Amino acid sequence: MEATLSHYLLVSGALFAIGLLGVIVRRNLLIIYMSLELMLNAANVALVAMSRFNGNLDGQVMVFFIITVAAAEVAVGLALIVALYRKRQTADVEDLATMKL
Amino acid sequence: MEGTLFNLFASLAVLSALLVVVNPLSRNPVTSAMFLVTTMISISGLFVLLGAYFLAAVQILVYAGAVMVLFLFVIMLLDIQETARRKLNLVSLAMGLLAVGALFLVYKSSIKTTYGDQTQHQEAAADSALVEAVPAKVVGSTQALGQALFSGEKGFILPFEIISVLLLVAMVGVILLSRKEQS
Numbered sequence: 638m639e640a641t642l643s644h645y646l647l648v649s650g651a652l653f654a655i656g657l658l659g660v661i662v663r664r665n666l667l668i669i670y671m672s673l674e675l676m677l678n679a680a681n682v683a684l685v686a687m688s689r690f691n692g693n694l695d696g697q698v699m700v701f702f703i704i705t706v707a708a709a710e711v712a713v714g715l716a717l718i719v720a721l722y723r724k725r726q727t728a729d730v731e732d733l734a735t736m737k738l
Numbered sequence: 739m740e741g742t743l744f745n746l747f748a749s750l751a752v753l754s755a756l757l758v759v760v761n762p763l764s765r766n767p768v769t770s771a772m773f774l775v776t777t778m779i780s781i782s783g784l785f786v787l788l789g790a791y792f793l794a795a796v797q798i799l800v801y802a803g804a805v806m807v808l809f810l811f812v813i814m815l816l817d818i819q820e821t822a823r824r825k826l827n828l829v830s831l832a833m834g835l836l837a838v839g840a841l842f843l844v845y846k847s848s849i850k851t852t853y854g855d856q857t858q859h860q861e862a863a864a865d866s867a868l869v870e871a872v873p874a875k876v877v878g879s880t881q882a883l884g885q886a887l888f889s890g891e892k893g894f895i896l897p898f899e900i901i902s903v904l905l906l907v908a909m910v911g912v913i914l915l916s917r918k919e920q921s
Contacts, residue, residue, distance in 0.1 A: 639740065639741055640740060640741055640787070643849045643850075643852070643853050644744065644748070645784070645788070646849050647846065647849060648752065650842055650845040650846065650849075651752050651755075651842065652751060652781075653845075654838045654841060654842040655752070655755045655756055655758075655838075656755070656759075657837075657838050657841065658834055658835065658838045659758065659759035659760075661837065662760075662831055662834040663759065665767060665818075667767045667770075667809070667812065667813060670809075671758055671771065671774050674774065674801075674805065675755055675758065675777065678777070678778065678801070681781070681793075682781060682784060685784075685785055685788050688788075688790070689788040689789055694882060697790050697792075697883055697886070698883070698886050698887055700790075700793055701796070701883070701887070702894075702897060702901060704793075704796055704797070704800055704801070705901050705904075706901070706904065707805070708804065708805060709904055709905055709907075710908075711808060711809075712908050712909070712912050713908050713911055713912055715809070715812045716912040716915040716916045717915060719812060719815065719816065719915075720915050720916065722816050728816060
């Protein structure tokens, strides 16, 4: 079986759906954050597959930028989680339902 | 050969992604992080199959290396005890599954419409013809990707510089956020 564009897109869609499921269902902040990373990676797979099957490197350049932005985003997000944990001693979103610290 | 490898990496990626989100055996965040590493490595295998060699290396270095180390570091730093399993909110679980399933079905049917009238074989032939028509250009070796970044007809030099400023801002922001408050 030769892997075609639609196969790659299907894998990407499945990964994105699993990531979204994690964001909706799980309540641990760190797991939600990992699921966000999963969704970003699903988009990356779709972009690289498009770039390959359209004969154009622009998709790969886009993925390069996405990876960089994702790294910065992880650093800032985890720092926010640590700061929040220091104030409230919890990483469960149901205990973090108020805006006031 | 390529098809076998695709099956292997794709199923490994989806399976370990599922284990990140819904692991029946463990609620420990460290387990989730480990399965996320497996997912990242499988995705980088998919990148190799797609000819994006540089991105595959970057994927392993940045995601499986830096990002996951950061995650594990924070998990250990927060020292999250495995809390008593809370009662699962069934309504939110059902709604989440419904929404995600609907989204996936829409996505799948849109792929099907795009390739609707072609059979599997024709589609594969058309795709491989496309890949043959543009041979070495699409292969994302470091050299090719560097040329596309810096000296393509469009060029991405300004976005590249902006990204470097963004990384600096993120670094300063993280130091500011994680500083202990003096009071």
